[in-house]
Amino acid sequence: MKFDLIVIGAGSGLDVMSAAAAGGMKVALVEEGPMGGTCLNRGCIPTKILIHSADVMQAIKRAAAFGIKVGKPKPDFKKVMERARVVDKDAQEIEENIKKSQNITLFKGRGAFIGPKTMLVNGQEITADKIVISAGTRPSVPSIEGLNKVPYMTSDGALRADRLPKKLIIIGGGYIACELAHFFGSMGSEITVLQRNARLLPAEDEEVSQKFTELFSKQYNVKLGFTAKKAEKKGGKITVYGADGTSVEGTDLLIAVGRVPNTDILNVIKTGVKTNAAGYIETNEFMETSVPGIWAFGDIAGKYLFKHSANLEAEYVTLSVVSNHRHPVDYSAMPHAVFSNPQIAGVGATEQELKEKKTEYLVGKYAYRDTGMGEAMAEEDGFVKFLADYDGKILGCHILGPDASTLIHEVLVAMKAGHSHIDDIINTIHVHPALSEVVQRAAGRV
Numbered sequence: 001m002k003f004d005l006i007v008i009g010a011g012s013g014l015d016v017m018s019a020a021a022a023g024g025m026k027v028a029l030v031e032e033g034p035m036g037g038t039c040l041n042r043g044c045i046p047t048k049i050l051i052h053s054a055d056v057m058q059a060i061k062r063a064a065a066f067g068i069k070v071g072k073p074k075p076d077f078k079k080v081m082e083r084a085r086v087v088d089k090d091a092q093e094i095e096e097n098i099k100k101s102q103n104i105t106l107f108k109g110r111g112a113f114i115g116p117k118t119m120l121v122n123g124q125e126i127t128a129d130k131i132v133i134s135a136g137t138r139p140s141v142p143s144i145e146g147l148n149k150v151p152y153m154t155s156d157g158a159l160r161a162d163r164l165p166k167k168l169i170i171i172g173g174g175y176i177a178c179e180l181a182h183f184f185g186s187m188g189s190e191i192t193v194l195q196r197n198a199r200l201l202p203a204e205d206e207e208v209s210q211k212f213t214e215l216f217s218k219q220y221n222v223k224l225g226f227t228a229k230k231a232e233k234k235g236g237k238i239t240v241y242g243a244d245g246t247s248v249e250g251t252d253l254l255i256a257v258g259r260v261p262n263t264d265i266l267n268v269i270k271t272g273v274k275t276n277a278a279g280y281i282e283t284n285e286f287m288e289t290s291v292p293g294i295w296a297f298g299d300i301a302g303k304y305l306f307k308h309s310a311n312l313e314a315e316y317v318t319l320s321v322v323s324n325h326r327h328p329v330d331y332s333a334m335p336h337a338v339f340s341n342p343q344i345a346g347v348g349a350t351e352q353e354l355k356e357k358k359t360e361y362l363v364g365k366y367a368y369r370d371t372g373m374g375e376a377m378a379e380e381d382g383f384v385k386f387l388a389d390y391d392g393k394i395l396g397c398h399i400l401g402p403d404a405s406t407l408i409h410e411v412l413v414a415m416k417a418g419h420s421h422i423d424d425i426i427n428t429i430h431v432h433p434a435l436s437e438v439v440q441r442a443a444g445r446v
Helices: 013-022 037-044 046-060 077-084 085-098 175-187 206-219 307-323 349-358 372-376 408-418 423-427 437-445
Strands: 002-008 028-031 104-108 113-114 118-121 126-132 137-138 167-171 191-196 221-224 228-234 238-240 247-250 252-255 258-261 294-296 335-338 344-348 362-367 381-388 394-400
Touching: 002 344, 013 028, 013 307, 013 437, 028 126, 028 238, 028 437, 037 085, 046 077, 046 085, 077 085, 085 104, 118 221, 126 307, 126 344, 137 408, 167 175, 167 238, 175 206, 175 252, 175 335, 191 247, 206 221, 206 349, 206 381, 206 394, 247 335, 258 344, 294 307, 344 408, 349 381, 349 394, 362 437, 372 437, 381 423, 381 437, 394 408, 394 423, 423 437
Parallel strands: 002 028, 002 126, 028 104, 126 294, 167 191, 167 252, 191 221
Antiparallel strands: 113 118, 118 126, 137 258, 228 238, 238 247, 335 344, 344 394, 362 381, 381 394
């Protein structure tokens, strides 16, 4: 079957599909899972629903600090998990709407390339002059002796758990591991995090990462420098052995060591699309692949593994596909956040990156506790950290503490729509005593 456009992946690829179909193009959508992609079904949305329950639990546990007496909170784990399954309805509604479109044909199944711009899906061959690959990634499973004989969860399974693990071992120390540790730990699981690095969240600004590791280690059992070598299950007990000869025991195991691109499943080599050593599709600044007429974006392109970056890239790819207008993707002021406890947000360069590049810079820091709202919240550990050059240009900003993912946004506006100057923050009138004052005062410290 011949189409004007094939879109592979029903996450942010839906944006390209919708615009192309609205413009009269005959579009084939290839997706084996539920509509909405990783974010809606196995990522951002369900995790944040669950994590909000964890945040509520943490607030209740801290109630005594504010003069409020409460009994010991007890989560209804089944009800907590049911809240996250609202995404199933959303995914089904998207699919029903797609099926009603005259210009879209949905191929619900796993597709793979069998030749130049030709795919095989559910026994049918489909082809198009234009193809968009936005098929994402999947959880990575490390090579650990005996792991194939041990029951374990990845992030996909964790979001569909039907019971609360009693003693959960988590292999990994990135944002997925830390967010899920926060959730299950807040619900009542005894958590052990096995991290091979010297810090949790090692990609964050080093000062933020060190403080986060310190605070997280007070809540949970965190083993740093631990390389999992072997796993085994005996009776109801799972044991993970480290390369250093130590071991940990638990009732359940969660693997959260990162993600791998789905290029192997798609067999992109058959259509001539080049990938890098890690398997991510190589693209230029326009998200064009090595094959003219084929674009790739989102996680499978490996530039930024965020939903908001995928949505940004989708806008540029849509312009190329629908109107042949090519523009390089503008990634300036690309933020990220970790929804754990404490929460983290950041944008721009980290201090260690500036040191590596031998860039001269200034630092401005301010603690939550030294603001009116920070004092009201009894927040002892949170801080905002600015990095700027000697002319006052913002090079980076990193926040650790409550509402970090919200507080970062005035910095993003200053970097994207303003002059990217520290004065854009300092000279803006802030509500007193709103928590956002901590951002203004950190800027002032530069």
